[in-house]
Amino acid sequence: MTTETAAASSEAAAPPPAGWEEARSRVYAVGLAAALPAVSRPLAETDGHTLAEPLTTRTDLPAFPTSSVDGWAVRGAGPWDVIGRVLAGNTPPPLTVDGTTVEIATGAMVPEGTTAVLRIEESSRTSDGRVTGTPRPKPEWREPGEEAHAGEELLPAGTPVDPALIGLAASCGHDQLRVRRQPRAALLVFGDELLTAGPPGAGRVRDALGPAVPAWLRRYGCQVRPSDVVGPVADTLPAHVAALRGALANADLVCTTGGTMHGPVDHLHPALEALGADYVVNTVAVRPGFPMLLARLAGADGRVRFVAGLPGNPQSAIVALVSLVAPLLAGLAGRPMPALPYATLAEPVPGRGAYTHLALVRLDRAAGTAHPLRHVGSAMLRGLAGADGFAVIRPGTTGEAGARVPVVPLPLLPGERSW
Numbered sequence: 490m491t492t493e494t495a496a497a498s499s500e501a502a503a504p505p506p507a508g509w510e511e512a513r514s515r516v517y518a519v520g521l522a523a524a525l526p527a528v529s530r531p532l533a534e535t536d537g538h539t540l541a542e543p544l545t546t547r548t549d550l551p552a553f554p555t556s557s558v559d560g561w562a563v564r565g566a567g568p569w570d571v572i573g574r575v576l577a578g579n580t581p582p583p584l585t586v587d588g589t590t591v592e593i594a595t596g597a598m599v600p601e602g603t604t605a606v607l608r609i610e611e612s613s614r615t616s617d618g619r620v621t622g623t624p625r626p627k628p629e630w631r632e633p634g635e636e637a638h639a640g641e642e643l644l645p646a647g648t649p650v651d652p653a654l655i656g657l658a659a660s661c662g663h664d665q666l667r668v669r670r671q672p673r674a675a676l677l678v679f680g681d682e683l684l685t686a687g688p689p690g691a692g693r694v695r696d697a698l699g700p701a702v703p704a705w706l707r708r709y710g711c712q713v714r715p716s717d718v719v720g721p722v723a724d725t726l727p728a729h730v731a732a733l734r735g736a737l738a739n740a741d742l743v744c745t746t747g748g749t750m751h752g753p754v755d756h757l758h759p760a761l762e763a764l765g766a767d768y769v770v771n772t773v774a775v776r777p778g779f780p781m782l783l784a785r786l787a788g789a790d791g792r793v794r795f796v797a798g799l800p801g802n803p804q805s806a807i808v809a810l811v812s813l814v815a816p817l818l819a820g821l822a823g824r825p826m827p828a829l830p831y832a833t834l835a836e837p838v839p840g841r842g843a844y845t846h847l848a849l850v851r852l853d854r855a856a857g858t859a860h861p862l863r864h865v866g867s868a869m870l871r872g873l874a875g876a877d878g879f880a881v882i883r884p885g886t887t888g889e890a891g892a893r894v895p896v897v898p899l900p901l902l903p904g905e906r907s908w
Contacts (some may be wrong), residue, residue, distance in 0.1 A: 521822020678720025
């Protein structure tokens with residue numbers, strides 16, 4: 490039997506694949522149902538987390554009237570007698586007498602009784618030391634509550650925490666934030682044919698996913714420790730069951746590479762059955778990456794864990810990451826379902842019949858265009874190394890040049906904003 494015939498036979502025996510968009514929705518829903526608990530973290534430790542409750546301000550912003558310029562806080566008409574100085578961080582006495590002024594620094598509290606702030610560069614001094622000048626008609630200070638009022642909701646729960654949000658939270662008076670606990674992930678690498686060092690040869694290939702997948706998972710906000718990466722796991726059913734059981738003891742999500750089909754040394758499906766897992770998705774109608782899966786297990790503690798089966802071909806494995814793992818993790822974090830941006834195809838992209846085609850592209854963000862890449866076979870990583878994401882060519886269609894299509898972005902570092 491040829492390799493193609495064997496593959497066709499295996500696919501025929503498998504259940505019908507889920508549509509790509511259906512699979513994404515399904516895994517997001519189960520992730521959201523198992524959303525991770527909320528924890529309190531110091532501001533400095535929240536980057537890359539997700540708000541578990543809305544961000545509100547503890548005071549008016551600003552909390553008191555503050556000068557927006559360096560100059561003079563004056564009362565009444567000039568010229569004004571200088572009676573003091575106000576610096577940031579102090580509470581000044583009120584101005585009670587017309588014709589008086591205090592020097593004021595940007596950000597300092599405006600004294601009660603101030604009628605105007607005169608910019609320093611628009612002022613002058615008389616021979617006897619008084620201040621003269623014409624204040625601008627618009628007040629040169631920030632009013633309390635100008636940015637937000639005490640108790641106002643600034644950002645909803647489910648918002649990713651980035652440096653800008655951390656700064657906003659600090660300005661609101663927060664020392665900690667309630668965020669979702671970050672998921673802990675593990676990786677099991679299957680395949681006796683894999684080398685973990687040196688160049689490939691003599692029928693053995695270098696493992697590309699063991700070093701790469703943990704980095705992708707960290708970009709999705711997961712914690713992955715060196716001890717959470719195991720493999721290559723021996724191509725036996727007992728070894729697969731033991732490795733999965735060990736990884737699931739500590740991880741919320743276990744990713745595996747290879748073994749997602751039903752070949753003579755593909756033990757993932759029997760291992761999941763032995764552990765009592767149920768499938769959320771078992772194969773997806775997408776190319777590349779068809780034999781991907783997501784399974785769910787309930788631990789003895791009642792907590793739900795997940796196993797994401799990634800194909801052994803490297804590019805197919807990354808397709809599985811963006812297709813199943815990304816929406817699952819969004820749900821676990823309590824974030825909204827990731828919305829896909831659109832771009833205009835600069836060149837045609839073929840369809841894949843009844844399957845969704847995820848085609849590697851490089852984005853020209855200024856022009857809003859997506860450029861298909863070369864070297865995009867399932868086993869290739871050269872195209873992926875220069876890509877920004879995957880253009881989505883829906884089933885039964887082709888990607889014509891000039892067509893507007895969704896794009897699945899590759900994950901960024903925590904805190905980075907996508908285009």
